[in-house]
Amino acid sequence: MLSERRLQVLRAIVQDYVGTEEPVGSKALTERHGLGVSPATIRNDMAALEDEGYIAQPHTSAGRVPTDKGYRLFVDKLAGVKPMTAPERRAIQNFLEGSVDLDDVVARTVRLLAQLTRQVAVVQYPSLTRSTVRHVELLSLAPARLMLVLITDTGRVEQRMVDCPAPFGESALADLRARLNSRVAARRFADVPKLVEDLPDAFDPEDRGTVSTVLSTLLETLVEENEERLMIGGTANLTRFGHDFPLTIRPVLEALEEHVVLLKLLGEAKDPGVMVRIGHENAHEGLNSTSVVSVGYGSGGEAVAKLGVVGPTRMDYPGTMGAVRAVARYVGQILAES
Amino acid sequence: MLSERRLQVLRAIVQDYVGTEEPVGSKALTERHGLGVSPATIRNDMAALEDEGYIAQPHTSAGRVPTDKGYRLFVDKLAGVKPMTAPERRAIQNFLEGSVDLDDVVARTVRLLAQLTRQVAVVQYPSLTRSTVRHVELLSLAPARLMLVLITDTGRVEQRMVDCPAPFGESALADLRARLNSRVAARRFADVPKLVEDLPDAFDPEDRGTVSTVLSTLLETLVEENEERLMIGGTANLTRFGHDFPLTIRPVLEALEEHVVLLKLLGEAKDPGVMVRIGHENAHEGLNSTSVVSVGYGSGGEAVAKLGVVGPTRMDYPGTMGAVRAVARYVGQILAES
DNA sequence: GTCTGGCACTCCCTCCGCGCGAGTGCCAGC
DNA sequence: GCTGGCACTCGCGCGGAGGGAGTGCCAGAC
Numbered sequence: 001m002l003s004e005r006r007l008q009v010l011r012a013i014v015q016d017y018v019g020t021e022e023p024v025g026s027k028a029l030t031e032r033h034g035l036g037v038s039p040a041t042i043r044n045d046m047a048a049l050e051d052e053g054y055i056a057q058p059h060t061s062a063g064r065v066p067t068d069k070g071y072r073l074f075v076d077k078l079a080g081v082k083p084m085t086a087p088e089r090r091a092i093q094n095f096l097e098g099s100v101d102l103d104d105v106v107a108r109t110v111r112l113l114a115q116l117t118r119q120v121a122v123v124q125y126p127s128l129t130r131s132t133v134r135h136v137e138l139l140s141l142a143p144a145r146l147m148l149v150l151i152t153d154t155g156r157v158e159q160r161m162v163d164c165p166a167p168f169g170e171s172a173l174a175d176l177r178a179r180l181n182s183r184v185a186a187r188r189f190a191d192v193p194k195l196v197e198d199l200p201d202a203f204d205p206e207d208r209g210t211v212s213t214v215l216s217t218l219l220e221t222l223v224e225e226n227e228e229r230l231m232i233g234g235t236a237n238l239t240r241f242g243h244d245f246p247l248t249i250r251p252v253l254e255a256l257e258e259h260v261v262l263l264k265l266l267g268e269a270k271d272p273g274v275m276v277r278i279g280h281e282n283a284h285e286g287l288n289s290t291s292v293v294s295v296g297y298g299s300g301g302e303a304v305a306k307l308g309v310v311g312p313t314r315m316d317y318p319g320t321m322g323a324v325r326a327v328a329r330y331v332g333q334i335l336a337e338s
Numbered sequence: 339m340l341s342e343r344r345l346q347v348l349r350a351i352v353q354d355y356v357g358t359e360e361p362v363g364s365k366a367l368t369e370r371h372g373l374g375v376s377p378a379t380i381r382n383d384m385a386a387l388e389d390e391g392y393i394a395q396p397h398t399s400a401g402r403v404p405t406d407k408g409y410r411l412f413v414d415k416l417a418g419v420k421p422m423t424a425p426e427r428r429a430i431q432n433f434l435e436g437s438v439d440l441d442d443v444v445a446r447t448v449r450l451l452a453q454l455t456r457q458v459a460v461v462q463y464p465s466l467t468r469s470t471v472r473h474v475e476l477l478s479l480a481p482a483r484l485m486l487v488l489i490t491d492t493g494r495v496e497q498r499m500v501d502c503p504a505p506f507g508e509s510a511l512a513d514l515r516a517r518l519n520s521r522v523a524a525r526r527f528a529d530v531p532k533l534v535e536d537l538p539d540a541f542d543p544e545d546r547g548t549v550s551t552v553l554s555t556l557l558e559t560l561v562e563e564n565e566e567r568l569m570i571g572g573t574a575n576l577t578r579f580g581h582d583f584p585l586t587i588r589p590v591l592e593a594l595e596e597h598v599v600l601l602k603l604l605g606e607a608k609d610p611g612v613m614v615r616i617g618h619e620n621a622h623e624g625l626n627s628t629s630v631v632s633v634g635y636g637s638g639g640e641a642v643a644k645l646g647v648v649g650p651t652r653m654d655y656p657g658t659m660g661a662v663r664a665v666a667r668y669v670g671q672i673l674a675e676s
Numbered sequence: 677g678t679c680t681g682g683c684a685c686t687c688c689c690t691c692c693g694c695g696c697g698a699g700t701g702c703c704a705g706c
Numbered sequence: 707g708c709t710g711g712c713a714c715t716c717g718c719g720c721g722g723a724g725g726g727a728g729t730g731c732c733a734g735a736c
Binding site for chain 1 (some may be wrong): 387439441473474475477479485487489495497498567571572573574576577587588591592594595
């Protein structure tokens, strides 16, 4: 167990290193933080912290730098979430309120997050699986060809072509449309399958094949989680870091293009509240020297998707966490209103 | 006017420089290309090319490097478009054919283009303005709230909320839906405004306000070109260039995030065929040391959107142009089929 | 006129050695 | 357990030397 002062020292090291981007030495620490002890004492503490693996020195006789483990302790025990100021909150709200549709909400959120944190922002589109159905529409494009349009309460629209086994009349179509909507409107996706399973029985035998086809297309659309999309912004911020970063920036850019990986990463946030993954805690190799700060957001009480930022492990965690949390909150509000 | 041999020398300089990424000298030129003259002769030619502004030397007593003007001449007069090989064409086709919807087509196209050219790929979503209407759907969400869904022949779907000035009955809604579709289905967007202008007259006076609102929302959607979206991929390829590139990569990443700028850039391609913008020919400052190769693509004979790549001015123009052209062709095919 | 070989010159790039300074570890004393 | 002092270690920046690639120019050959 580390003494109180040693924790203070670790906190000071993290704060200074984040600020200056340079290894921090014992003398600088005593000067910039009122620790009330001499550099020699701090040196002992630093040696202890290094033994425990919280800090490391890039080379002998250089200052100390926090390790992933050090950041982890800092985030868990030594720092809170820095709340946004009132003007910042107003700015967030104003910026998001101008959105005209779902794409716009996501695009604005990405830009906002990237600007606030000065890092790479990642926003997942509101997921289908946890939302409810607003409306299902069926359009006849050709005698045996339908288009199925699904509209969700988050404003997302999905469409699918349906090739019917047999021609399907306009009146049967209207009937199916009406029955379908009366059963599934305002229902959660998860409940839809059993709400429609007996639907074909209400139709003439020759139409049942088509009805079944439509229903299975609908169910496919509902579960199609791999369709989940995300938007990324602020990649130019990657260039702000270390001048040696050219070598580091490439794997990060590559990782950012693998949307599947990112979605998995974001998806790991289970508990409510902001999740932080530091350095090697990220499964993906390209992100081993970055940290991911993410949180769920949603229109109701429940999260429908995730958003977050990717930055160097040397980041301002309290500020970033505050920004991510605040943005998630306001996006949720906007989605609930629309 | 430049002599034939001097043009050959320029071509050789461009090819070597693109290959080696290093300034090319007179000796290396005579060795690697069978020019049949001595280095001294080449030096004279190089001096002449430099006077004309086609090449430059980074420092005194270094090799020569093509200028933007030199690349321009190379592209216009000295090099053709390098066609894809048959296996490459098959691979393109196979890769694109697995697409399930429009988003997927665009996503695959971006990845394909980025991999083929090893550069940054940019693909604009098929534009609304030049396509035709497949179907217009109206849904009643609340007594005085409608949702307008527009489906285009390229499979794109746009939705808008419409707040009605007065409640609008189901029968009137069905009527409007039917009339609207009979008039605009399969019509080009440009023709829609005059096709619907007298539509309110067919309705009861109390419904005319709503009909007008719906129509104006529809027209807005049709012309809303600023809504045009694009997808970007292969940004990791930026790191392949010059080790001094960290300074250069940033403005490029920033420019890539300004979708409006990119759309404008792509939009400049007027004539059919591949457009190449070299270095300072690009209006945007961040792209002054990059070239943009773009081309229109479309489902029918006519282009509905653009796609292209962004890379360093020092790029393999014939190969890039060939890849861009081939991809555009096959995407057009895929769109026409779906 | 045009091409060629030769020659002097110009810089860039790399390497090497040096000194400086920040920072450390350790130890004796309070 | 804290403090001041001291010797030691490296990383970093600077300046000079050497090598090399490439040029420009000129006199001569075809």
